[in-house]
Amino acid sequence: MKNCEKPIGFFDSGVGGISVLRDSVNLMPNENFIYFGDSKNAPYGTKSVGEVRDLAVANAEMLVSLGVKAIVIACNSATSAAAELLRQKYPDLPVIGVEPAIKPAVLYKEGGSVLVMATDMTLGENKFKALLDKYKGMCNIELLPCPGLMEWVEKGILEGEEVEKFVDGLLSDYKGRIDRIVLGCTHYPFLSKTIKKVMGEEVVLFDGGEGTARELLRRLKGMNIENTGKNKGEIKFLNSKNEDEIELSKRLFSC
């Protein structure tokens, strides 16, 4: 197989990174993709950094053994914990991480208030603190760790009374005083409708999926390994839990 035809490997703590995969397939429909969701070990965001590093290394090793030409860490938590380590381990492979879309949210307009929803791990790591330092003088930015939120997406529950109640519990203090929300965990874009229902349609949501897809394409082009073929690529879903998660993955990919 030619290098450019090799698949791009994605991984996440579960099915959330499919939001990033979706944006990447839209931008590069002719590439081949393998998506690995580690639903058996989800969530990552409440684990220790050491545990998430070990899981990330195991996921990357598995993808490399399948012959991928690039790795996308489609998880904010695993990016904070393990991106540098994976770049050292695979110096010849592009390793692309995700980060909360604070920059586009802050630059969207002058003033106002931005809320960043993410896992404890993402908000606690130095990578995030450095990102926040760059933009915190430009408008009011508030941080909200959301333990328990990704689990709804893992269960395939994206809308309805129960999840709405949960989201309302997280966001009720922010109603009426936040105009933009950064979805700083790759699971949360699947809850966009529910978040808007709770916060109001006028709240503007930002996620890192498109930016990550653009960075992936830039890196592939830079290394001359983008697939320039005209045919639609293949997408393969793998999951550490069971068959139901593969079905859920396909459902989320097409929703």
Ligand code: DGL
């Ligand atoms: N999808 C993940 C992220 O972007 C992680 C959620 C979790 O495993 O806690 O942070």
